[in-house]
Amino acid sequence: MSLDLRLVPAALAVWAVALVGLHLGWFATALCGVAAVVTAVWSALLVVRRGTGRLASGVLAASVLAGAAAVVVTSHAYPAATHPLRELAARGATATVKLTLSEDPRPLRTKGYGGRPAGADQVAVRARLNAVQERDGWVERGGGVLLLASAATWAKLLPEQEVTATGALIVPRGGDFTVAVLRVRGPPIAVGPAPGWQTAAEQVRNGLRDASQVLSAELAGLLPALVVGDTSALSPRVVEEFQASGLAHLLAVSGANLAIVCGAVLLLFRLLSAGPRMAGAAAALALVCFVVLARPEPSVLRAAAMGGVTLLALVLGRKGSALPALAGAVIVLLLFDPSLATTPGFALSVLATSALVVLAPRWAGALRDRGVPVGLAEAIAVPAAAQLATAPVIAAISGQISLVAIPANLLAAPVVAPATVLGVLAAVASTVHESIAEFLVHLAGPEVWWLITVGRHAAAVPDNGIAWPAGVLGGLLLTALLVVLVVLWRSPRFRILLVLGVVALLLVTVPAKLISPQWPVRGWAAVACDVGQGDAVVLAVAEPGRAVLVDTGPEPLAVNACLDRLDVDRIPLVVLSHLHADHIGGLAAVLAERSVGAVAVGPLREPAWAMKEVRKTVEEAGVALIELGRDQRMEWPGLVLEVLAPLRSPEPRTSETPLSGTVVNDSSLVLRAHTAAGRVLLTGDIELSTQAELLASTVDLSAEVLKVPHHGSRYSLPRFLAAVRPRVALICVGSGNDYGHPSPLVLQALADVRVLRTDQDGDVAVLSTQDGLATARRGEPRPPPRR
CATH class of the missing domain: 2.40.50.140 (Nucleic acid-binding proteins)
Known part of the structure; x- marks a missing residue:
């Protein structure tokens, strides 16, 4: 079946004009309008003189719509620029x-x-x-x-x-x-x-949110997000895992939501032997009600348009009307709200819907011809086509090509529709009877649990993506590559070469990690995890799978991934050097995934919100919460931990005014770990005041390895760094951070020291070898020995 592409050039022209207006301003858009008018006049003359040729008619339609878009965009851009x-x-x-x-x-x-x-x-x-x-x-x-x-x-x-x-x-x-x-x-x-309709919609949303509380916290947060895009109670850990696994589209209202709801209504009315007009009217009413419930914001209206196109494709068997309908929806949406042109969600929706109506039917048919059952063929073709079509945009945004997105979506797909339908029914039922709503939520619970399970395990797959250039150029490069691959795939002569090329690539990149993995490096004593702009240091205990963890980073996924890579599943002690978010953010995930003996904090229990969160998290996990103070000493096989600071207890609080960040930083626990690789000084985020106090005290600061204070900020005394006399300095810091970390002054003070940074080197380890103290970066073939 040939594709009806007549409206596609017009949609692309309207999109291009909108992009010009958003990025280059109203004057450039006006010039586009003039060019569109000239082209339209020229095309109209050709049509009049030579008759209605397909090319001339297409150019005429595209020019007229591009001119209309120029008028609309200029009417938005000029008032905004001169306001x-x-x-x-x-x-x-x-x-x-x-x-x-x-x-x-x-x-x-x-x-x-x-x-x-x-x-x-x-x-x-x-x-x-x-x-x-x-x-x-x-x-x-x-x-x-x-x-x-x-x-x-x-x-x-x-x-x-x-x-x-x-x-x-x-x-x-x-x-x-x-x-x-x-x-x-x-x-x-x-x-x-x-307005009354907004208040009524909010009551329904609240009803679903309240009914979802019969589930566990993570499930209760995901169900409203899955159904109506309500992310108010969504766990940050689930968000991060869904982003890493390619399931993030499930956390917002998309065309799939509306297609599922309207499709369920159509199916119901067909089972009731209703006529096509009544079924269509009911589906349209359901569409309007769902848009009101999910909020008629631009993103939801976009989803409604894409969902309508998807529903049309389903009703018509994905035949010729779907692609023109999609192009028409793009034109209408951009003329209604030109600012959609630059939103990634709009591009992803258009590309995914295009794949659904163009690629998926052909791929599913090819699979059926090869003996794959109908349902399985559809289940494979739809996510694969959607991921292929959206890959350039996702790579441009994330700088990565996911290797787990297609399998994750394939595993998630069977439960999305029942969970959505049950969630919508629960939301409606909450306005009638709370028990009915809770019963429906219970029915949706296993489906939501499965989604979280798929996302969690997919996100935990090591090296689950291929690094790719981010930005527009990266997206265009991947688009060109995919086009070339698709064209070559159509030729039987080159198809075998492509298969052999992919196999060769996998043989080069995968076995090196699976057959002879270089991480974790054998004999590691301490590892600074790459957790972004935050701290997480793992100290080995002389027992397999056991280690002490100092700080947990800002996010749940990164610290758990680091512990997975190190094969650590038992943690006798988690130490939180202080209670800032970039040190405690991953605590709940660590407690959920590992066997933890106790969690330790310092004498300062500030900020209050953080202490409350830590105490709640620890109590829910059934783990002891202890306080560490100066001169305490803890021992495990192969590891001794000493507490060097704070040097004094915090003064009693007489005000509810939050303490400054500097005060909290300076109250960090300072630890010295005696490991197989030597002494490791862990300094939390201490700044000038505490560093000066330690220098003035009788505390021995010397250590072979220094975890540089406060991500290498400029609030470090060069004489403090010199007093430690480290041979290796570890800087836990996030790539491209907004704080200027690490400071050039600190790097200059460490000029004679081997410096390893998590933003540049990833996970970094220190270990003891026959040649002396050594360091290793994740993926580095061999650890270079230090003198």
Whole structure:
């Protein structure tokens, strides 16, 4: 069957014009409009003179729609570029504005460094500007504004509520038509009522959220996210694992959600022997109700359009109307909201839906022709086609080509539809009877558990991705490579060469790791794990599979992956040097996945939120929580741990004002580990004050290995580093961090020391060899000996 591509050039032209307007501005878009008009006139003359040729007609349609897009985009871009608030934002001025919220407040996904964890105290929410307070009173203004505000007072607001707020203006980054960013000071000054339909939708969402509490915490957070995109209770660990395993699309409302819901309604009405018109009307009503429930935000409207196309493909047997419908949906969506053109979600939705209606039917048919059962053929073809089509965009964003995404999606696919349908039914039932909703949630529990299990095991696969250049060039490079491979695959002559090439590549890259793995390096004594911008150091005990862990990094997945690579499954003690998020973020995951004897903290129990979280996590795991103090000594076979600091107990708190980050850092536990490779000094995040106190004390600081304080920040005394006299320095630091770590001054002070950095070297180990103290980086063929 030939594909109907007539609307595809028009969709691409509209998309291109939108991208020009978003990245190059209104003037460039206007020039595109002029070019489109000239091309349209030329094409129209050709059609008039020579008749309706397919090429001329296609160019005419694309030109007309591109011209329309230029008008729409310019009407958005010019007012945004010349808006009065843009000028005020350039001066860092403050403003009081009236706005209507366009979406739910979203927790900010920060890096969780230092203080509170990601999204704990700030939200971002997009809003439509209604008026600005000026000297002469309120002046009506339009435009889009992004608000950054306190979660405590803004998180519960609903879309379409009108609010008044005051804050500092910031120039937006670009890439959309946002007029300004408003960093709000305090709560909203005035809040209007939410529309009835938004309030009703929120009650249904709350009902699903409450009913989900009959499940465990991770399952209860995932079900609302899977069904209606409600991520408010979603575990950060699940988010990270789904991203690593290629299942992140399940955490947001997508076209698949709507296709599943509408497909279930169609099936129900067909079983009831309803006519096609009644079944279609019921499916359309279900579509509208689901959009209201999931919020009619641009991303949900995009999903609705893609879901409609998917449903059309299913109803029509994926025949000729699906691709024109997809192209038409792209055109309509971009004319309605041109800012969608730069969002990765839009590109992923379009590509995945294209694969569903173009590639998947052909691949499924080819598999059926080779004797694969119908259901299995569909189950293999759909995720494989979707992953192939979306791979360039995902690689451009992540800088990696996933090797587990297709198997993970293949394993997850059978339970997504029943979990979604049961979740929707539970949400509806929650408005009638709580027990019915909880019963339906119980039925959805095994499916949700399976999704988490698949994501967890797929994310834990070592080396589950291939590094690839990130950004636009990386995406284009992978696109070109995939096109070449597909073209070659169509030729029987080259097909065998491709198969042999893939096999040869696997033989080169995989057996070296499976047959003769170089990590963990034999005889390691201490390993600084690559956990991003945070600390996690593993100290070996002279028993297989056993080690002490000092700090757990900012995220759950990274520290567990490091422990997996080291084959550590028993941890007699987890030490938290201090309670900042980049040191405690992975604690819950470690306790869930390992046999842990106890968790130790220092004398300072601040920040209070962190201590509360640690205590709750430890109690839920049934593990003892102990406090370490100066001069304590702990011994295991092959390992001795001494506590050198804090040198004094913290002073009693007389105020509820949170302590500064420097005070918390300076209260870090300082440990010296006696290992098979020598002494290792672990310094937490101590800064100038504690370093000076240690130098002035009688504490012996000497060690062969130094874990450099505070990720190598500039708050380190060169004489403190010199007093340790290390031969090896380990710097736990995240790649591309925003803090300037490690400081050039610290690196200069360590010029005569072998420095290993987790941002450049990955996991790094120290070990003892016959030639003396040695170091190794993950994947390094042989550890170079040190003198």
